[in-house]
Amino acid sequence: MEIRKLSQEEHNKVRLLYEEVFTEDSKGFVDYYFSEKTRDNDIYVVEEDGEICAMLHLNPYTLMVNGVEKQAHYIVAVATRKEYRGRGFMAALLRRALQDMYASGENFTFLMPAAEAIYTPHDFRTVYEQERRVYNLADAVKKEAAGICIRPLTEEDCDTFAEWANEKLAADKDVYVKRDGAYYLRLMRECSSDGGKLMLFQNETGIEDCRIWFPDEDEDETPKIMTRIVDVRRMLMSLRLQELLCVCFTVTDSAIEENNRTLVLTGTEISGAMLMDGKPENSEGEIPIAALTSFVFGAKTVEELCEEDGVHMTERMKEEMKKIIPLSQIYLNEVV
Secondary structure (H helix, E strand, O other): OEEEEOOHHHHHHHHHHHHHHOOOOOHHHHHHHHHOHHHOOEEEEEEEOOEEEEEEEEEEEEEEEOOEEEEEEEEEEEEEOHHHOOOOHHHHHHHHHHHHHHHOOOOEEEEOOOOHHHHHHHOOEEEEEOOOOEOOHHHHHHHHHOOOEEEEOOHHHHHHHHHHHHHHHHHHOOEEEOOOHHHHHHHHHHHHOOOOEEEEEEEOOEEEEEEEEOOOOOOOOOOEEEEEEOOHHHHHOOOEEOOOEEEEEEEEOOOOHHHOEEEEEEEEOOOEEEEEEOOHHHOOEEEEHHHHHHHHOOOOOHHHHOOOOOOEEOHHHHHHHOOEEOOOOEEOOOOO
């Protein structure tokens, strides 16, 4: 078994595997994916005897995390040929990708699981259910009756709409993908690949909303997003605090050796979180990386965290951890 990252010129080599595994995707969407998304993504593969047996794609995004730009990758198109399944290829690809993302200084990564149970053993945790903001004909009729103009988004609208969207998201979201004109141009092409459109809502004062329309959109669908901390130190230093905090604890991570360390987390509501290396003998508790991910992204409270396997905290540590403000307001609605 050989794991390697393909060169950009080799990316089309995995199209056959993509079509073999993701049979639900239309030809139009697959054409879009391999003409647009694979131009700037990373693709890792497992090869045996010169044949690609498994793959994992890392699609790049610029995220805003507590108002600060962070580069991150969205894990997509994880697939293994049927005859090679059960041999640990996916686990090996995930480990390699996580280690490379750590080396690149990324805080965390995220994915949309086919099933949560697939990624839970690899320390991913569900933190968000996507908001499917779809164009609904009945709602559109009401909007138009109220004087709202609804029309397809055009290329000329993209820069203006991106500015509006960033301002709106920054007002109440802790984590979201930063928009620009290129983001919406690509999203327009993504929707178009399956016969869809982006529908812009405007009133007399300006933009009000934008929603996706597809001919057969399932409005009941609520895909989940799972995250995993990649670099625990960078991740913790992205957090805000309610008040003066000082606590020492140990983090464990089976995939990224560098995350196994004892840390002193300190700071104030003004400075934000700061870190120093701590001594194991001063540690007030232990938190596995998966449990810490759930807490950092607001999926679990301190009390709930303490019920997880491998989590140990002194009573003082519990009170200190409550001073951390989790990244609970998340908006990661990307598909690929």
